[in-house]
Amino acid sequence: MSEASKGNALVTGAGRGIGRAIALALAEGGFDLVVNDLARSAELDETVAMIRDKGREAVAVRADIADIDGHAAFLDAAWNAFGGLHCLVNNAGISVAKRDDILTVTPESFDRLMNVNLRGPFFLTQAVAQRMLEAPQDRFRSIITVSSINVGFVAVDRAEYCISKTGLAMMSRLYAVRLASAGINCYEVQPGVIRTDMTAVVRERYDRLFESGVAPIARWGETDDVGNAVAMLASGALPYTTGETLRVDGGLAIRRL
Numbered sequence: 209m210s211e212a213s214k215g216n217a218l219v220t221g222a223g224r225g226i227g228r229a230i231a232l233a234l235a236e237g238g239f240d241l242v243v244n245d246l247a248r249s250a251e252l253d254e255t256v257a258m259i260r261d262k263g264r265e266a267v268a269v270r271a272d273i274a275d276i277d278g279h280a281a282f283l284d285a286a287w288n289a290f291g292g293l294h295c296l297v298n299n300a301g302i303s304v305a306k307r308d309d310i311l312t313v314t315p316e317s318f319d320r321l322m323n324v325n326l327r328g329p330f331f332l333t334q335a336v337a338q339r340m341l342e343a344p345q346d347r348f349r350s351i352i353t354v355s356s357i358n359v360g361f362v363a364v365d366r367a368e369y370c371i372s373k374t375g376l377a378m379m380s381r382l383y384a385v386r387l388a389s390a391g392i393n394c395y396e397v398q399p400g401v402i403r404t405d406m407t408a409v410v411r412e413r414y415d416r417l418f419e420s421g422v423a424p425i426a427r428w429g430e431t432d433d434v435g436n437a438v439a440m441l442a443s444g445a446l447p448y449t450t451g452e453t454l455r456v457d458g459g460l461a462i463r464r465l
């Protein structure tokens with residue numbers, strides 16, 4: 209941990225998109241970063257360089273979060289990079305390979321989504337929490353999980369995505385209760401419609417929806433919108449909150465008449 213650091217944070221899926229923006233916002237907030245992505249992600253080195261440009265330390269650890277057998281080695285590298293972790297951001301996630309009717313979802317697609325979006329983060333969080341519990345509580349600690357507004361919004365053409373993210377929402381509250389006495393606050397962040405590679409396939413459809421007033425704040429969400437929200441939660445600005453959900457959706461989820 210470097211001089212005047214707010215702590216050390218691990219962000220999964222930080223090679224691009226929301227994960228990269230979260231890592232950069234945490235760096236702005238004074239964290240040193242362990243950034244993770246899949247082995248094939250060449251973009252992860254760019255994230256590291258961008259963090260270093262901000263004057264913070266960064267180490268890349270490549271691992272597939274769905275590979276639970278690999279978690280021990282992954283976390284050894286992440287934990288030892290700076291001598292401990294104060295923040296875990298469960299960001300890595302995938303959408304369906306093909307949008308399809310719930311009536312034709314295959315077991316392969318269902319399992320793929322569950323493994324990456326739910327099973328991987330559940331056991332990664334468990335492993336990080338075990339290490340945090342053994343470490344001295346020398347500053348604010350948090351576990352922040354990026355779910356989706358699809359926890360509340362039904363998308364019949366992405367059923368397995370909606371179900372995996374809804375499981376994450378419960379996961380965040382379960383860990384919040386279990387870890388509160390150890391001073392580890394848990395939060396769930398629900399992005400709305402954010403302009404990333406993941407949503408590139410639906411860009412025109414959502415352009416039209418925003419134009420027609422689907423959300424009170426009539427624009428796409430940007431990755432920085434989510435990054436700044438996560439950095440605020442990780443900063444410890446809200447120490448008497450845990451198990452909370454923060455929607456970053458331009459008001460999309462507000463029921464209107």
Ligand code: NAD
Nearest residue numbers: 221223225226246272273299300301356399401402404406
């Ligand atoms: P993205 O596809 O642009 O980036 C995801 C990153 O995660 C990629 O770099 C990818 O390589 C990495 N990743 C994927 N599987 C991984 C694995 N098994 N192990 C490690 N890394 C892995 O996606 P994004 O739009 O930035 O989304 C980030 C998170 O936000 C996801 O969990 C997504 O479900 C969630 N989300 C996104 C939106 C949106 O509108 N973009 C909305 C709600 C929620």
